[in-house]
Amino acid sequence: MFKVKKPCNNCPFLKNSPMFLDEDRLPEIVEHLDNNGLFHCHKTINYKKQIDTETNEMIKESKQNQFCAGAITYLEKQNRPNAPLQVAQRVGWYDPEDYLKNKDKVIDSLEERSIW
Ligand code: SF4
Incomplete structure (x- = not known):
């Protein structure tokens, strides 16, 4: 993951x-992440x-699925990792520092994406 x-x-x-992306898509993704998705x-x-x-819904998880690195970096940059990330960090599967190395490339807020 x-x-x-x-x-x-x-x-x-x-x-x-x-x-x-459609105007609403990135805010929807962030809302999903904020709801611990x-x-x-x-x-x-x-x-x-x-x-x-x-339905376009995920019906089956797989071990091959990877969490989007951009999404993780966005959350970590704001110091608000969601519950799955916090749990993964506690059990040692995940280190925020790996992602924060690229933090300067990632937006600080959704408004940054809506200006283009
Ligand atoms: S941005 Fe990169 S890591 Fe995220 S979903 Fe797309 S390809 Fe995967």
Whole structure:
């Protein structure tokens, strides 16, 4: 879950990210994270096996799924990791410092993304 430690080049949490998202999408992702949700790296999800194609909901977790590094960095930068991150840190699966190395590349607030 914590193998991807660096946001990728088109991470939606990057300053100047080239990724286009609907206006509401990033706030929705952050709300989900704030409600202790996980945000998996889309590159690691097996869409055929894990996503219900009718509802678009995750129906099955997999060990291969990785937590999005950009999302983690965004939360850690604001010093508000959600409950899954806090638990993972306590059991030693996860070290915020791995992610904070890239903190300067990641937005400080959602407003930064809404200006382009
Ligand atoms: S979901 Fe994966 S590929 Fe996309 S930004 Fe996050 S870590 Fe990078």
